[in-house]
Ligand code: SF4
């Protein structure tokens with residue numbers, strides 16, 4: 001296939017960016033999207049030009065590093081597929097493909113298609129952990145977990161922290177990511193000691209990082225390569241509300257203590 005790329009080029013967050021067009025000739029449908037960018041970059045390097053900067057690590061859909069907006073959709077046209085798992089057979093000969101970085105105030109551009117996603121790290125640092133007793137491993141089945149909770153916790157734990165949910169949201173909200181992280185721990189017995197604190201602190205960290213509010217558009221779920229459900233946002237809202245009530249001084253609670 002011979003393709004035409006329109007790629008966002010931006011030296012850093014302080015300098016305005018712009019789209020630059022490149023030809024991508026001789027692309028095989030069996031290449032991944034990132035391999036196609038590798039080929040284009042080899043051509044740019046040979047010509048003495050600056051290669052297109054993009055983030056990647058595992059190239060197996062598990063690290064969450066490879067986020068970019070392809071033809072207006074975070075991670076490109078295929079549902080439940082990260083950019084690194086997207087194959088060029090999803091495109092046709094002669095296509096023009098527009099490639100941009102995540103656009104969100106909380107994710108400033110580092111260079112070209114690379115954004116700084118450390119705001120997610122700060123949300124995790126605020127509460128994405130459990131207090132565990134150190135020492136020898138506990139006996140198997142010493143702590144029983146209901147199957148339904150185990151399954152839901154696994155679904156939430158599938159979040160790879162890519163940020164597509166933020167990029168897809170018209171408010172650049174990080175609610176789906178935060179909800180997945182709060183829920184996967186809050187559903188398990190080991191996550192109970194910090195459950196209230198976790199919901200309050202992770203939401204506070206999300207707000208401090210200037211992510212927008214959730215207004216129930218659902219674009220996050222549609223863009224998520226791991227199909228994290230917006231139902232986890234409802235779960236986070238419940239946890240946050242309950243934690244807020246429990247943390248109120250006793251004098252301000254209702255007669256029933258709630
Ligand atoms: S919820 Fe989905 S889109 Fe958002 S960071 Fe996690 S895996 Fe990526």
Ligand code: FES
Nearest residue numbers: 059063064066084
């Ligand atoms: S490079 Fe790791 S998920 Fe794409």
